[in-house]
Amino acid sequence: MKLNLVGVKSKTKDIDLDKGISPLVAYNRKYVESKRYRLEVVELPENYTHKLIWPNGQLADHVSNFLIPPNLSYSEAQIYRKAFMAGEIGLSWADFKKDVIQPIKNLNTGTLFYPELDYTMLNAYKIYDDGLNGGNGYNAVPGAHFGNIDWVRHFPYKERWEGLLPIVADGDAHGNIIKWHENLLQYRNIYIAESYHFKDYIEASLNGRSVCVIRMPSGVVRYYGGKESIAYLKKHFEEWKWWND
Numbered sequence: 001m002k003l004n005l006v007g008v009k010s011k012t013k014d015i016d017l018d019k020g021i022s023p024l025v026a027y028n029r030k031y032v033e034s035k036r037y038r039l040e041v042v043e044l045p046e047n048y049t050h051k052l053i054w055p056n057g058q059l060a061d062h063v064s065n066f067l068i069p070p071n072l073s074y075s076e077a078q079i080y081r082k083a084f085m086a087g088e089i090g091l092s093w094a095d096f097k098k099d100v101i102q103p104i105k106n107l108n109t110g111t112l113f114y115p116e117l118d119y120t121m122l123n124a125y126k127i128y129d130d131g132l133n134g135g136n137g138y139n140a141v142p143g144a145h146f147g148n149i150d151w152v153r154h155f156p157y158k159e160r161w162e163g164l165l166p167i168v169a170d171g172d173a174h175g176n177i178i179k180w181h182e183n184l185l186q187y188r189n190i191y192i193a194e195s196y197h198f199k200d201y202i203e204a205s206l207n208g209r210s211v212c213v214i215r216m217p218s219g220v221v222r223y224y225g226g227k228e229s230i231a232y233l234k235k236h237f238e239e240w241k242w243w244n245d
Helices: 023-035 074-086 093-105 121-129 156-161 198-206 227-235
Strands: 005-008 040-043 141-145 148-150 167-170 187-191 210-215 221-224
Touching: 005 023, 023 040, 074 093, 121 156, 141 156, 141 210, 167 187, 167 210, 187 198, 198 210, 210 227, 221 227
Parallel strands: 005 040, 141 167
Antiparallel strands: 141 148, 187 210, 210 221
């Protein structure tokens, strides 16, 4: 499938909070290493137990998607544990930013933290704008998802952050990558980086060199990201395209 970085939608209950990793991902990482694949596998749980209260008083879920940086130290894992537990309380947006998002975004070499659902345009303006310029809101915007390929066209207000925050292609393949194979061939994040490893993906994403690329059923290719990065990808199209004509 020409993948170099996979975030596994592991079950939160299976993750060892003292290590920030599940047995499944630990096994996969060892297997990848033994095969010498150019592939990194990390945790990307949806954290269903996390909730927050939007500024209008609405109780929301599906608000806590983040890549757990690999190889957390014990002290970093304790920060992760504390922030994860805080996310289950049902905090206000101000406290959710302070006690959940910001500590996790600062783990190790950093990470991307985004909601699966922002619910309303007014919510979106608040939560993503709070993540601009190193702020403690969400620092990525979901732009593609299975079952609804192009979320930027479905929710046009997301254009506001194109080129300012990374647009994430969330494959959301739960449990069986074969079952979701067709969906996972529809979109990717293509990133321009020193290597395929996690830290370089995060660095590229936070510096405008990650592009959400969607191949529509018609064959038309859509790009969401910074203008310079999109121009670079178009120039090198044959080097990275993952599908067969």
